[in-house]
């Protein structure tokens with residue numbers, strides 16, 4: 001397995017030259033565009049890795065899966081889906097357009113920024129501090145890593161430059177889709193995106209979703225079967241934004257990307273995969289990361305279709 005992973009990294013390294021690291025969040029520009037790493041944890045708890053699997057990066061939009069799970073655990077599902085839809089948008093992750101043109105005024109799905117701002121607004125807690133603590137505790141629990149924390153520099157950079165997200169959030173408040181203090185909701189959203197992880201953390205979380213919410217080591221049910229299923233389904237239909245269709249054809253694994261360069265993938269009943277490659281394609285997905293997953297899926301026959 002280690003040979004296979006090392007080979008896949010070697011073969012696909014060249015693709016890092018064809019993309020660019022995200023720059024619209026200034027702090028993300030500091031990433032090394034040539035980094036590429038992978039970690040796999042299978043259902044028997046075997047762990048395999050290659051490349052820059054230990055490099056830390058911010059989770060960014062991969063967090064949307066986890067926050068969705070929390071929102072579904074904290075609220076009635078019908079309430080959650082009265083505020084956010086279940087359909088792919090076909091638009092870029094930060095698009096604002098359909099918030100105006102859709103009759104419902106609710107975001108198409110929880111994997112685009114507008115939808116994630118809604119799920120973030122549904123996290124329970126009496127104060128912002130309590131919500132942040134609950135969120136961090138949940139991330140630490142599902143990644144089985146107590147050292148997980150927020151990257152303060154990225155958080156501040158996002159907060160300073162996140163006016164597009166701010167615009168969406170105010171529009172959502174105006175339309176009654178989110179309630180409460182918009183700046184507080186945004187603060188929590190920027191914090192969740194700035195949580196620092198590595199490939200091992202993403203593989204571990206991916207495995208939990210792959211295993212329908214049961215911790216393989218302890219047997220504890222951490223997330224319900226239905227919520228795990230819903231999250232994986234959103235990963236298939238919307239996880240790679242407006243590249244989800246092509247990704248389903250070529251890779252065929254539920255996956256979620258982030259502009260920090262991470263991709264978390266969940267192969268049902270088999271394994272969790274964490275990939276890191278901060279050089280992104282035009283749609284904001286790790287350019288070499290997708291190639292790695294494509295090769296891996298072919299070689300290990302991982303497509304769910």
Ligand SMILES: NC(=O)CC[C@H](N)C(=O)O
Nearest residue numbers: 060061093193258259284
């Ligand atoms: N695609 C992403 O990873 C986007 C997340 C980023 N924090 C944003 O809100 O723009």
